Amino acid sequence: MNPNTTHAIEVLKADSSKISSVDFENLVFGNIFTDHMLSCDFRNGAWEKPIIKPYEPMLLDPSAKVFHYGQAIFEGMKAYKDDNDEVWLFRPEQNLERFNKSAVRLAMPEVPDDLFLEGMKQLIDLERDWVKKGKGNTLYIRPFMIAIGTGVVAAPSTQYRFMIILSPAKSYYSGEVKVIIAEHFSRAANGGIGAAKAAGNYSAQFYPTKLANEKGFQQIIWTDDATHTKLEEAGTMNVFFRINDTLYTAPTSERILDGVTRKSLIQLARSLDIKVEERSVLVTELVDAQKDGSLKEVFGAGTAAVVNPIVGFSYADMYYELPKLENSFAAMLKEKLTDIQYKIDSDPFGWTVKV
């Protein structure tokens, strides 16, 4: 953990709120932002005074390093409102820890704990009305950091901006998800930045995903780039495979994001006496299990959709449809996890943190 800052947060309130103009029943994910944002610059080797201020565009020099060298990292989190109008975060210290790991890997300064955690709480506290009650309603939280120093020489910036922006979201339903297993394109290199939540990892996936979309598939399950034989993660989610009654998911590595939903589901499943193995699953294993009927479920795990069941997968131009289950692990784990997040059920793991 990092030392805290010595700066109190300055708060500059918006003159009026735009909340009444928002249609909370028909939200498009990540498109509308709340009235305020948190912003804090790093200059001369230190974090300056953070400010919570009205959400607004920012002025940047065309030579700012984020535009040229991709020094940019982020996190994705959510706030939930319970029936008593209390607002809760889910394991925010995990996101803080991963954010600062990403920062190190991208040669960016780590963010002080209190700037990330207390700054976030203070911002969300101000935007309480934007967190709607009812399961499925959330406030999506996007902490991010960009290199704002100028100059077109390929070296780390000396100036950075840490920000938190908030976007109200409905339950994320992406329809029936069919995936293609990657045979050529890759998400991450050994010794690369795949484990960091770095901006560059995402744009690298857009083109292969577009090709998959054109074939009628929503996402790609990435394989290791050297042999394309090991199943790794899916687009913006970690991925789980249920063979008979055991859940398998790839171990975290330099290539795979250490997902908070992933690790929570593993712990939750084990507490429910479901066997979980963190090991590489081979593409051939998956195809064989599909053929002999032992493959029961495949699902993605991530902050946006929590658990996203996959209805079928394509590999080597063959499409494999998964069976429809009455009592799927995916549905049960999603319900248990969201019950904890919304404080409907007890939280034996101490995962929820009050704002």
Place this chain on the structure above:
Amino acid sequence: MNPNTTHAIEVLKADSSKISSVDFENLVFGNIFTDHMLSCDFRNGAWEKPIIKPYEPMLLDPSAKVFHYGQAIFEGMKAYKDDNDEVWLFRPEQNLERFNKSAVRLAMPEVPDDLFLEGMKQLIDLERDWVKKGKGNTLYIRPFMIAIGTGVVAAPSTQYRFMIILSPAKSYYSGEVKVIIAEHFSRAANGGIGAAKAAGNYSAQFYPTKLANEKGFQQIIWTDDATHTKLEEAGTMNVFFRINDTLYTAPTSERILDGVTRKSLIQLARSLDIKVEERSVLVTELVDAQKDGSLKEVFGAGTAAVVNPIVGFSYADMYYELPKLENSFAAMLKEKLTDIQYKIDSDPFGWTVKV
């Protein structure tokens, strides 16, 4: 090649020039920009009217996709002034072609040929006084494109900005360059974006390079990420190895940038009856050649430094010093190439293009 745009470029001139305040004898690479820049937005599926206007900061929404998903590509080029005060570009169509290849790989729109080439010429023509005569003096050209559409959902933007900014530069001398051969970290994945001049490829190198710097090395020679046995490219340069009198350089691939300086040096060397082989050089070959004395030179090739001799390399904690040569290929090729670029010598390849 792409169709041209139908839009003429609007020109908005600066009220005054800051050129008199610039110390052209003591330029830091990439830190000072000329009076004007070119900017053109892509919206609703089409490129809008381009504008040449005073260099100035720009307003972007905090949720602009470039900040979160790294959709950003660039090129590095130079303009040279000859003794007759004519200004020349070097193989600009090569940069255009690579820029649009990068665009496709990052799921960004391709830039029309005339926007890139004629826009660049018109901008440089306006900034002629910033291109100084004398070998070593150049105007560094930075075309780039960023995703400016808003929204924190990991999908390609629908809005982009193409810009060209210009920075006067002196001969790039980076001192004695010692390199470390990568044994753990990697620059690019098979099936990844290593061949694209994508922003995310650069920030991924900053941390390993920082570790190398701390050990007294300036750059890293990257190896293939799967086995770390093949020599690929160095930081921001392609890399050449001279064993006896043959030059070796890695073939371009999905992992390796198709460098304009690289391909020009290959053609130039062959025209001088130097044998050049484009094939993977193994780390073990390099170490063996160093030990038996057949390794004569190692040098980087890129736009910034043109040719950058490497004085020694480290591998597996052993440091190998290269011999000092009287008549190095590096020095000869650099002189020949820059003589063509500055129109001191004839241009049998048709590489130079008048502004």
